[in-house]
Amino acid sequence: MTSHKNNVCLLFTKKYPFGKQETYIHYEIEYLSKVFDLVYIIPVEEFDFGPKREIKAQNVFIFPINQNIERTGLFSKLINTIKNNWLLLKCTVESREKLASIKSHFLYVSRLIHMRAQGIALEKFLKGINSKQDIICYHYWMHNSIVVEYLSGIKSKKTITRAHALDLYHKDWPSRSKKGFLQFEKLKIKYCDLIFSISEHGLRHFNNYFPQFSGKFRLNRLGILDENTSDSIPIYPYASSSNPHKIVTCSSLNERKQLHLMPEILQYVKSPISWIHIGGNVGTESEKLNKSCAEKNIEFHFVPQQTSKQIFDFYQNNAISLFCNLSYAEGIPVSIMEAAMFGIPLLATNTFGNPEIVNEQNGILIPPEFCPQKVAADIDELLINKNQWEQKSRSSRSTYLKRYNSEINLIEFLNQII
Numbered sequence: 001m002t003s004h005k006n007n008v009c010l011l012f013t014k015k016y017p018f019g020k021q022e023t024y025i026h027y028e029i030e031y032l033s034k035v036f037d038l039v040y041i042i043p044v045e046e047f048d049f050g051p052k053r054e055i056k057a058q059n060v061f062i063f064p065i066n067q068n069i070e071r072t073g074l075f076s077k078l079i080n081t082i083k084n085n086w087l088l089l090k091c092t093v094e095s096r097e098k099l100a101s102i103k104s105h106f107l108y109v110s111r112l113i114h115m116r117a118q119g120i121a122l123e124k125f126l127k128g129i130n131s132k133q134d135i136i137c138y139h140y141w142m143h144n145s146i147v148v149e150y151l152s153g154i155k156s157k158k159t160i161t162r163a164h165a166l167d168l169y170h171k172d173w174p175s176r177s178k179k180g181f182l183q184f185e186k187l188k189i190k191y192c193d194l195i196f197s198i199s200e201h202g203l204r205h206f207n208n209y210f211p212q213f214s215g216k217f218r219l220n221r222l223g224i225l226d227e228n229t230s231d232s233i234p235i236y237p238y239a240s241s242s243n244p245h246k247i248v249t250c251s252s253l254n255e256r257k258q259l260h261l262m263p264e265i266l267q268y269v270k271s272p273i274s275w276i277h278i279g280g281n282v283g284t285e286s287e288k289l290n291k292s293c294a295e296k297n298i299e300f301h302f303v304p305q306q307t308s309k310q311i312f313d314f315y316q317n318n319a320i321s322l323f324c325n326l327s328y329a330e331g332i333p334v335s336i337m338e339a340a341m342f343g344i345p346l347l348a349t350n351t352f353g354n355p356e357i358v359n360e361q362n363g364i365l366i367p368p369e370f371c372p373q374k375v376a377a378d379i380d381e382l383l384i385n386k387n388q389w390e391q392k393s394r395s396s397r398s399t400y401l402k403r404y405n406s407e408i409n410l411i412e413f414l415n416q417i418i
Helices: 023-035 074-094 098-103 105-126 145-152 166-172 185-191 200-209 211-216 259-266 284-295 308-317 334-341 372-384 386-403 406-417
Strands: 004-013 036-043 060-062 134-139 158-163 194-197 217-219 245-250 273-278 299-303 320-325 346-349 363-366
Touching (some): 004 023, 023 036, 098 105, 145 185, 194 211, 259 273, 259 284, 320 372, 346 372
Parallel strands (some): 004 134, 036 060, 194 217, 245 320
């Protein structure tokens, strides 16, 4: 990885460095600041601009795009409405979801008004950047920020994007509460120079549905910095009624995570256990989990949203017996990478990208439609078998080192985009 002076990186995020989400982007900032002369973070979905996370690099700045939108006259609005309708008509013709595209037409006409205004703000901002500098547009998500760049008319040296979950699969990303729809799938793929899937599953998806663009698609896994300061693998956690096995989940509380199924499994586990959930906020969903565990006589501890450092400290200073992910759909969760970094055996559903990080060597891979009693029996078998637990612990740590160490993955990524 070498530094390329006179290169400017425009990093498009949803809200980062504002808000509590997108914590994993923080891992990349240090590397981006070393290979680019200037880095501008553009949070396209941020409007409040309140407290933000500290960024130590001196050459990284924020362009608050939504604070730089200017009012347009009536004539411009009329012209833009015509352009928006024409663009959406073309997108509908190319869409894999033509009916959903037609139904969402007026919604996206409205959204395009804002995106065009963002595009104008972006174009004016870039006029202040030295014209001799090469601009790399890096979209952390394959979302509407790509459309904003497209509408701005700026001339970048290269436009690249990562693709994770809904932004990657579009209509093929499942939701049991409501059917998701994203417009502009084909436009974004055609416009970008390189598209990096975070999983092999996602890469296969792109090549299957868009083989004409196969030269654009790459695999680059996400990664995290190695914060495990221990020189040895975790010690097998002998448990008792007064010192139960700690089983951890770490996620938001949305329906896709299927946390309500954890008590259904744990009620059948014979080993002494304590379930600790990290993430989300105290409210209706956390109270439902508390109630369900109380009814089934399961020891449960709810820990609201934590920083990465707080989570790492917890893993470092506690004997964790198992990390679980019951989602019916996942890209590849950073939370699983974090647990693997500390050599914690893993349990996850065999869905989308999960089997690329969880397998029978480092944990337990279960069907998306699983039998709670069978999963409980698998957990018991792991917890009572010291040799098996230690082997899976070593393999979990090894999986992190081989596939999800950001030092390796980010250098590989940056060498392809600069």
